[in-house]
Amino acid sequence: MSRTICEHCGTQADTKAGKCPGCGNPLRSSMSGTAKAVIAIVAVLLIAGGAIMVVMEDDPETPSNGTTVVEPVPTLPEKEGD
Numbered sequence: 001m002s003r004t005i006c007e008h009c010g011t012q013a014d015t016k017a018g019k020c021p022g023c024g025n026p027l028r029s030s031m032s033g034t035a036k037a038v039i040a041i042v043a044v045l046l047i048a049g050g051a052i053m054v055v056m057e058d059d060p061e062t063p064s065n066g067t068t069v070v071e072p073v074p075t076l077p078e079k080e081g082d
């Protein structure tokens with residue numbers, strides 16, 4: 001059973017009812033919520049896929065000579081006295 005909230009009066013109503021039991025406002029199909037979720041998932045997948053594509057495309061550009069660049073660790077200045 002899927003429930004929705006009437007946008008008119010805020011009453012929880014069963015989507016199967018078709019209309020709000022409180023005010024009789026016709027309820028929207030639950031498709032709108034599902035569509036939003038699908039769009040959100042697709043958007044996330046596109047963003048994640050795009051990021052992966054960028055990484056994969058960027059990979060051959062970086063020379064893989066086995067050279068590991070070690071970043072110098074910044075030495076903290078010694079504190080003198082507290």
Ligand SMILES: [Zn+2]
Nearest residue numbers: 006009020023
């Ligand atoms: Zn209502």
